[in-house]
Amino acid sequence: MKRLLAIMLTMLLLQGCVQTIAIRTMGGILDYGFEAFNEESDLRIAESALGSNLKLLEALIKGDPENGQLLLLAAQGYSAYALAFAEDDSPERAKMLYARGRDYGLRILTQNAKFKTALEADDATFRAALQSFSKADVPSVFWTAFGWAGYVNLARTDLEALAALPKVNAMMEFVLRHDPSYYYGGAHVFFGSFIASTPVVLGGKPERAKEHFEQALAASDGKFLMSYVYYAKTYAVQVQDKKLFESLLTKVDEAPVDLLPAARLPNAVAKSKARKLRDSIDELFME
Numbered sequence: 001m002k003r004l005l006a007i008m009l010t011m012l013l014l015q016g017c018v019q020t021i022a023i024r025t026m027g028g029i030l031d032y033g034f035e036a037f038n039e040e041s042d043l044r045i046a047e048s049a050l051g052s053n054l055k056l057l058e059a060l061i062k063g064d065p066e067n068g069q070l071l072l073l074a075a076q077g078y079s080a081y082a083l084a085f086a087e088d089d090s091p092e093r094a095k096m097l098y099a100r101g102r103d104y105g106l107r108i109l110t111q112n113a114k115f116k117t118a119l120e121a122d123d124a125t126f127r128a129a130l131q132s133f134s135k136a137d138v139p140s141v142f143w144t145a146f147g148w149a150g151y152v153n154l155a156r157t158d159l160e161a162l163a164a165l166p167k168v169n170a171m172m173e174f175v176l177r178h179d180p181s182y183y184y185g186g187a188h189v190f191f192g193s194f195i196a197s198t199p200v201v202l203g204g205k206p207e208r209a210k211e212h213f214e215q216a217l218a219a220s221d222g223k224f225l226m227s228y229v230y231y232a233k234t235y236a237v238q239v240q241d242k243k244l245f246e247s248l249l250t251k252v253d254e255a256p257v258d259l260l261p262a263a264r265l266p267n268a269v270a271k272s273k274a275r276k277l278r279d280s281i282d283e284l285f286m287e
Contacts, residue, residue, distance in 0.1 A: 004271075006228075008141055029156065032137070035262070037049055037053070037071030037265065038263060038264070038265050039120070039262060041143060041257045041258065041264040041265065042268075043085075043131050043265075043266075043269070043272065045083075047085045049152075050077060050080070050081050051081070053076050053077065054078060054081065055219075057074045066107075066111060066171065068111070072108060072140055072143065074100075074104040075101045075102070075105035075108070075140070076101070076139075078097050078100040078104065079098055079101035079102075079147040079150060080178070080266075081097055082095075082097035082098045082150055083150065083269070084269045087154070094153075095150075095154040095155055098148075098154065100147070101146070101147030101189075102144055102223055103147075104147075105141075105143050105144025105145075105148075106119070109137075109140055110139065112129075112132055114129045114132045115255075117129070123170065127170045130171065130174045137228065138175055138179045138182050141171050141174050142175045142182055142186060142187065144171065145168050145172050145190075146186070146190075148167075148171075149168045149172075152164060152165055169194070172187045172190050175187040176191070180219070184216070184219050184220040184226075184227065185215060185217070185220060186216070186258075188212040188216035189213070189216045189227050189230050190214045192209045192210070192213040192216060192230065192231065192234065193209075193230045193234045195208050195209035196209035196210075196234035204238065206239050207233050209234065210235055213231040214228060219233075222251075223259045223260040223267075224260060225251075225252045225255055225266070225267045225271065226266055226267070226270040227249050228270070229248075229249075229252060229270050229273050229277065231247045231248050232249050232277060237284050237285070240285060245284070245285070246278075249278050252270055252274040253274060253275075255267070255271075
């Protein structure tokens with residue numbers, strides 16, 4: 001009887017190991033899938049493919065709920081979907097998708113006990129807890145903050161959501177300290193947009209915002225077109241520089257979509273957003 005129980009237990013353990021190996025192998029395949037997704041310039045194909053991959057990811061996460069690789073793909077994927085395919089036409093849906101991205105990222109970061117404890121603590125304690133991470137954690141911190149920032153931006157009337165902004169800032173500051181060029185200078189784009197969105201009369205510092213945008217462009221040699229879009233949308237509008245606004249959007253319009261092959265999709269999205277932004281020029285600038 002004992003031998004039978006031992007055999008059954010061994011079989012169960014082996015079954016669990018095989019399942020884990022299979023899931024992690026699929027995670028590696030999905031890594032390549034997301035690379036291919038980012039290289040796709042057709043927005044319709046990309047939207048359909050990303051939606052399918054996100055549901056597959058969630059199924060795999062159910063089988064391996066602490067798998068950092070899968071959780072990071074989900075954090076990045078949901079935030080990217082919200083930005084590319086929901087934010088402009090369906091803000092409420094985008095807000096929900098950004099929240100999913102944030103929550104998947106937090107599932108990675110809260111595996112760190114110190115960070116988990118600090119998540120509900122004051123901002124100083126939260127900042128201190130971030131120091132327990134290293135440069136290797138930059139992707140997880142960045143995409144968690146990216147999703148969180150997107151959520152806050154679409155929930156500006158929600159005081160509880162706005163109260164999280166200092167934590168988002170602290171996370172992006174962490175990225176700037178450890179790897180400022182990560183995701184084509186994404187943290188610089190965040191701070192450029194955030195600082196430029198604050199009016200001068202309320203303490204805004206547009207020249208500081210401009211510095212961040214220039215550093216973001218330098219990180220990709222000017223090839224990541226979304227940086228130009230947010231430069232125009234926030235800084236150029238805030239300082240009411242219509243000529244700069246048009247110049248930045250023209251750079252996006254005229255750039256080949258495969259200027260940066262690894263980011264064809266973000267660049268295609270940038271072109272779409274630039275066209276919509278240009279259509280609003282009369283509303284954004286006073287004569």
